[in-house]
Amino acid sequence: MLNHITVMGRLTRDPELRRTQSGTPVASFSIACDRDYKDKATGERPTDFLDIVAWRTTGEFVSKYFSQGRMAVVSGRLQMRDWTDKEGNKRRSAEIVADSVYFGDSKAKEGQEPPASTGGPVEAAGGDPFGGLPGGFAPNFGEPADDGTLPF
Structure with a gap:
């Protein structure tokens, strides 16, 4: 059976x-995720607020590098949790148990240094997406040059 969910949204709190x-x-x-469509009456996109739980190193990573307003891509599984409120009523809530959390935006907040290895699309300090690699190295994402050695 498959229970996998990936969502992207902004943190509603630290x-x-x-x-x-x-x-x-x-x-x-928790994160706020906009839906794909606009409401006909208001012209605005409805927003879903999703609770996220991250364990162990993923939880430490999130608490260290994410804060309110930061865009996050969360991948994990959906879990239903039954609980009893203060009045003794049985309640049920859904939450996402995160396997991984990635940065969904490209800029760190002012005064916040991005980690050396994030696992997500984050620019290095100073706005250089290649982290100031020596010699101005930048990966070549274009077609390889034809040197005549390829068999096709």
């Missing part, structure tokens, strides 16, 4: 990092 009794880190946050 991630909250806690630790279980055994010391395992867990971060919780």
Whole structure:
């Protein structure tokens, strides 16, 4: 069976990092995801607010490098959780358990340094997308030059 979800949205608040009794880190946050269509009455896109839970190193990464307003791409699984409220009523909520979280925007907030290796599309400090590699190195994304050695 397959339970996989990938969503992209902006954090609605700073991630909250806690630790279980055994010391395992867990971060919780929520993102706002716009829908693909506009509402006919208002002309605006409806927004869904999704709760995210990130465990261990993923949770630590999120709490260190993400903050409110930052665009995030979250990939993981959807999980339903049953719980009882203060009045004794049974409740059910859906949350995404994140396997990976990537940057969805290209700029770090002012005064925030991006990590050395992010796993996501983030520019290095100073706006150089190649991290100031020596010799002005930039990967060649074009067609390779024909040197006559290819068999086709």
